[in-house]
Amino acid sequence: MDNRPVKMNEHTNLLQLEEHIYPLVDVDKPNVFRNLFPYDEIPKIAFNDRIVPHNMPEQIWITDTTFRDGQQSRAPYSTEQIVKIYDYFHRLGGPNGIIRQCEFFLYSKKDRDAVYKCMERGYRFPEVTSWIRANKKDFELVKEIGMKETGILVSCSDYHIFYKMKMTRKQAMEHYLSIVRECLETGISPRCHLEDITRSDIFGFVIPFCVELMKLMEEYRIPIKVRACDTMGYGVNYAGAVIPRSVQGIIYGLTTHAGVPSELIEWHGHNDFYKAVSNSTTAWLYGASGVNCSLFGIGERTGNTPLEAMVFEYAQLRGTLDGMDTTVITEMAEYFEKEIDYHIPSRTPFVGRNFNVTRAGIHADGLLKNEEIYNIFDTGKFLNRPALVAVSNTSGLAGIAHWINTYYKLKDQRQVDKNSALVAKVKEWVDAEYDSGRVTVITDNELVVVITNACKELGIVL
Template sequence: MSAEKIQIFDTTLRDGEQVPGCKLNKKQKLEIAAKLDDLGVDVIEAGFPISSPGDFDAVNAISKLVKNATVCGLTRANKKDIEAAARALEYAVKPRIHTGIGTSDSHIIHKFNSNKEAIIERAVEAVAYAKSFVDDVEFYAEDAGRTDNAYLAKVCEEVIKAGATVLNIPDTTGYCLPYEYGNKIKYLKDNVPGIENVIISCHNHNDLGLATANAVAGAINGARQIECTINGIGERAGNTALEEIVMVFKQHKELNLYTDIDTRMLTELSQFTSETMGMIVQPNKAIVGSNAFAHSSGIHQDGVIKNRETYEIIDPAEVGVNESSIILTARSGRSALAYRLKNIGFEVTKNELDVLYEQFLEVADAKKEVVKEDLERLMYQFNQTVETKFA
């Protein structure tokens, strides 16, 4: 069976920028958009045009800049929002309007003070109106994760009839378990007439730490677009992390799913986005964290030195990292010490290593990490002792 493509929909500039303290100016947005286009994302959600004049201007500028990816603008299910998005996207080579409405009982009752029939009417009207401006219309059923499947299927059926080309099934609160979310996508595939003619999209939040797992479950069950952000940035606990979902598909070839992302750019773009948005990437963050390819345990270090695949499933070069890091601590063994000494130009015999290792442990017990300068000092003192002994 030939592999199928998963489209990568990046919403760093929309959902990611909604995080407190992460506001970007137009220049910064354009820089990130250009890098996303080079990365190979299929869709860039550039912003929410009606939310402010600045956001409208940024979406408009991005639509002029981006040449490869589809440029998308978010709206609510009303005409003013949709008109603003259409104007902002007028220069885009491939424009998309992303419109929708909440479909869970919680949203229908408490947010809209409405009923299920009226929500379907508003959804259909919004999609049809957006379709009058652009050919590519994505519909989001907000809080789909907590929406009854039968009702969700009915909403999807009606918006497909109205002209939707993409169906976004968000787990807005990050509540679903992977099997639940996967079953929801499968239910829609099996029960919505015409769904074979549209793309199902996953938009997963990370409130329970399951965003990437849920997105994978969605793709396994038929979704062919994943909505994600660089570093997993986003509302509350964040979104599916682009770098994670892309590398899941790259590693698990048995899934027969692939993306067009140039993974060698991931680490650089992660760092750039972190610095630009002022959001630190946690060291143990999968794929792009500073410790993702760092080893400090002696057992792990010995294995990696002998064969990288003993403790690494990803070649660091695949994501733009030069090499694995052997971090010297009091947990490190002789092989790691010899490896690091060799890297800075010191070849030692087994007997010399035995002596040096005891001296190394004294330093390591007093510090969190033994660095290059410590090793050079250790070798200098060792050589001085040897010279004195044989003088």
């Protein structure tokens, strides 16, 4: 006789039969899904056509790991640089705090100094959180600093449990739960980083473990967050793909089978297979309120989900920026290049030097007539980056004038037109380049040198 209770789902307003209980499946040998991850072959994406419903939370947001995961792949930022970037995040996230949190290391004095200085700013958002080693001493440090939440590593695949930690699943779960309980005893809210979730046994370990986390949350009345970490970038967002690679399958399992509320679920993706952005968006669509990102995608190996990408994913899904100031993205890109000496590849969406530069002659002609034809949106409005047309042998006087006006951001009476002596000088140089056999477009740096010299010769100030 089936006595499972029938409950109303407040999100769908449909009666729902409570799901089965999934107990821990302790195993003698690790299940490393060798059929999906053969290692000496390319990983396989398999399907069983089990479809789960969209479950977009009422609120979604972005959290940041630039100062944690992002710092693991580059030289550490100085305290001053961290505070400056934190200020940028506050401005970018806007009054509604769409950028909800930033996580920090606490190991070194420099790390702690940065945390104190950021907390002194008094911003409500982004909230300052930490990532620590899972021990009593570090929990006390978090409490002493005045943080309400900290991240704890709880690796969940058999690759980590058996091969790295040398434990069984039962031992690992007991170990993790004791650590979480220690954290709760200090009054700190734990954020459990489920490392390598896309190679884990979802029903045999992840869901039973998260069920126990929810029991601890009920006991201590302190929120416990779950961060689903696609550590190796194996996640896919294809409908009907099998777990553990299915992003929507993982999120559905956490919400429906483990009972984790959407506002306590984050997705943390890596870009090893170019899927970080699409997987993060999918996590939102299927029930995770948070997606964890790093600025410009800087992070371990191929990097994390780029924060600036998810800002525009948010706007596309919600139909609004909800107060975010996207022009700050351009300021951050300029700061990284000029002050931190970090090179952003020129074709990187939204922040690369050439992301909205049209080079093909026929495209340039269309953009000069109406920039909507070849520009993704009003990049001048949202990023302070007007669309540019690269200069070549087909640009003509009008194309060169357009380049000068947009590159130097000349407005109204300061703009030059195709009859300008400056434009004529540049056109003369461009023609000479192509008459001598050049076949490539003129670079920005070349044009700046030519324009600077021409301005000096003509006595012009741009």
